[in-house]
Amino acid sequence: MSLKQTYTEAELITLLKQRNNGSYNYLYEHYSGALYSIILQIVQDESAAGDVLQEVFVNIWKKIESYDETKGRLFTWMLNIARNAAIDMVRSKTYRNNHRSESLDSSADNLQSTQLEVDNIGLKKIVDKLKPEQRSLIELAYFKGYTHEEIAEIESIPLGTVKTRIRAALQQLRTFLK
Amino acid sequence: MNIQEYIQSGIIESYVLGLASEEERLEFESVCATYPEVVEAREAFELSLEHIAMSDAVTPPAYLKDRIRNAATGEKTGEYMASFSYTEDNYVDEDQPLIIRKLFSLRSAAAAAIILLGASTLLNFYFYKENKKLVNAFNDLSIRQTQLVNNNQSMQTKLQDYEANFEHIRNPRMKAVKLPGVSSNPSSMCTVYWDMQTKDVYLMVNNLPKPAPGMQYQLWAMVDGTPVDAGMLDMDKDNMVVKMKNIPSATAFAVTLEKKGGSPTPDMNAMYVMGTI
Numbered sequence: 001m002s003l004k005q006t007y008t009e010a011e012l013i014t015l016l017k018q019r020n021n022g023s024y025n026y027l028y029e030h031y032s033g034a035l036y037s038i039i040l041q042i043v044q045d046e047s048a049a050g051d052v053l054q055e056v057f058v059n060i061w062k063k064i065e066s067y068d069e070t071k072g073r074l075f076t077w078m079l080n081i082a083r084n085a086a087i088d089m090v091r092s093k094t095y096r097n098n099h100r101s102e103s104l105d106s107s108a109d110n111l112q113s114t115q116l117e118v119d120n121i122g123l124k125k126i127v128d129k130l131k132p133e134q135r136s137l138i139e140l141a142y143f144k145g146y147t148h149e150e151i152a153e154i155e156s157i158p159l160g161t162v163k164t165r166i167r168a169a170l171q172q173l174r175t176f177l178k
Numbered sequence: 179m180n181i182q183e184y185i186q187s188g189i190i191e192s193y194v195l196g197l198a199s200e201e202e203r204l205e206f207e208s209v210c211a212t213y214p215e216v217v218e219a220r221e222a223f224e225l226s227l228e229h230i231a232m233s234d235a236v237t238p239p240a241y242l243k244d245r246i247r248n249a250a251t252g253e254k255t256g257e258y259m260a261s262f263s264y265t266e267d268n269y270v271d272e273d274q275p276l277i278i279r280k281l282f283s284l285r286s287a288a289a290a291a292i293i294l295l296g297a298s299t300l301l302n303f304y305f306y307k308e309n310k311k312l313v314n315a316f317n318d319l320s321i322r323q324t325q326l327v328n329n330n331q332s333m334q335t336k337l338q339d340y341e342a343n344f345e346h347i348r349n350p351r352m353k354a355v356k357l358p359g360v361s362s363n364p365s366s367m368c369t370v371y372w373d374m375q376t377k378d379v380y381l382m383v384n385n386l387p388k389p390a391p392g393m394q395y396q397l398w399a400m401v402d403g404t405p406v407d408a409g410m411l412d413m414d415k416d417n418m419v420v421k422m423k424n425i426p427s428a429t430a431f432a433v434t435l436e437k438k439g440g441s442p443t444p445d446m447n448a449m450y451v452m453g454t455i
Contacts, residue, residue, distance in 0.1 A: 019251075021251065024247065024250065024251055025247075028243065028246065028247065032237075032238050032242075032243075032246075033232075033235025033236055033237045033238065034228075034231040034232050034234075034235040036235070036236050036237070036238040037231065037234055037235050037236040038231065040236055046239070049238075050238065050239060050242050053238055053242060053246060054242065054245065054246045054249050054250075057246045057247075057249070057250040058246075058249050058250045060250070061250040061251060062250075070210075070211075071207060071210075072193075072194060072220065072224060073221065073224045073225070073228065075224070075227075075228045075231070076194055076224045076227070076228070079227070079228075079231065080195075080196040083196060084196070121234040121236065122230060122231050122234040123227075123230065123231070125230075125234065126230060141197050142195055142197060148199075166188070166192070166197065167187060167188035167189075167192065168188065169188075170188035170191035170192055170195070170197075171186065171187075171188045171191070173191060174188075174190075174191055174223055174226075177223070177226040177227060177229075177230060178226060
């Protein structure tokens with residue numbers, strides 16, 4: 001089985017649903033880097049990110065049957081699995097115990113100086129182009145997984161304002177991505 | 179619905195990034211089923227998102243590759259167990275293959291057992307020491323309590339004695355005879371209480387020097403000009419009033435210091451107090 005082989009997304013999905021081992025290898029080779037990147041942007045700890053990546057691939061392999069291509073692309077589905085798993089990790093007792101001594105800001109600063117440099121990759125890089133008040137809302141909503149209600153409380157702004165600002169920020173993001 | 183406005187509203191990004199509410203998600207999916215242009219716009223955003231994610235991919239550490247394949251596809255290797263971390267609490271997924279859950283639970287159980295054993299040993303030692311301390315303290319208290327009970331009993335006895343003595347003195351039948359010190363012992367003083375009905379004699383020491391070792395005070399009653407032994411005074415007992423012998427009649431009482439146990443006749447040179455009736 002050559003890993004150099006390429007599949008169309010439809011072919012890959014079919015093979016994955018058949019539990020084809022070659023398709024698993026392709027999936028890992030092709031997507032692990034992008035998924036690991038989003039996990040690192042949220043978890044900011046290599047060891048924990050590795051554990052999250054493992055959980056993500058376990059879940060992809062196990063739940064591929066429930067993937068519905070009419071609702072979005074395979075990568076979108078996997079990206080959301082990765083984001084949710086990473087947020088769950090950050091909120092887990094184990095993770096919080098291991099990172100208790102560091103404030104979130106200082107840990108981000110520390111990590112910036114290491115090889116991780118998560119603020120300069122992927123979606124974070126795009127989000128950084130937003131206006132500060134939009135950026136902080138996207139940070140809280142997307143990278144920290146807070147609900148709109150929680151954000152309204154954290155930022156002490158009305159729920160309606162949170163919603164409109166996030167929508168505006170998302171519209172802005174799309175123009176940056178194009 | 180103005181579809182262009184809907185497309186521009188930010189709902190597509192919100193949906194794709196997983197930020198939409200349940201309600202928004204259901205609405206979006208039904209709109210997608212009706213308007214292909216919404217699906218097109220969604221896919222365009224998904225592709226641009228995928229593009230930026232792929233272009234900024236970070237290759238995960240190489241050691242993860244085998245570990246994750248084994249975990250995901252259920253292949254068993256020893257390496258998997260050895261390299262696993264973050265095994266605690268909410269990280270175990272109910273939906274994971276049985277073999278993984280088994281490994282999880284075995285490892286967690288072993289780790290937990292060791293930790294519990296260690297903690298239990300420390301606690302046992304701590305409780306053992308605490309228990310020993312408490313047992314010692316309890317024994318001390320028990321001893322002190324017994325002492326206090328004994329003291330209390332002896333005090334009660336003493337008090338009863340005093341009360342009984344006092345009853346005798348208060349009794350109107352009781353005749354008090356003062357025995358002042360003789361010229362050689364002017365500071366000595368005793369009192370005899372004589373029950374005129376029973377003829378029992380009680381002696382109260384008001385003041386007598388402490389007898390030398392081997393010596394003891396003896397009370398005498400003068401009956402028809404002859405001294406009769408009226409009993410030995412036991413000063414050790416520290417009684418206020420000591421019951422002496424029964425003397426039917428007498429004209430005087432005297433106390434002399436005799437050798438321990440008493441003498442048949444008094445040593446007149448060792449007389450301390452004397453009083454006539």
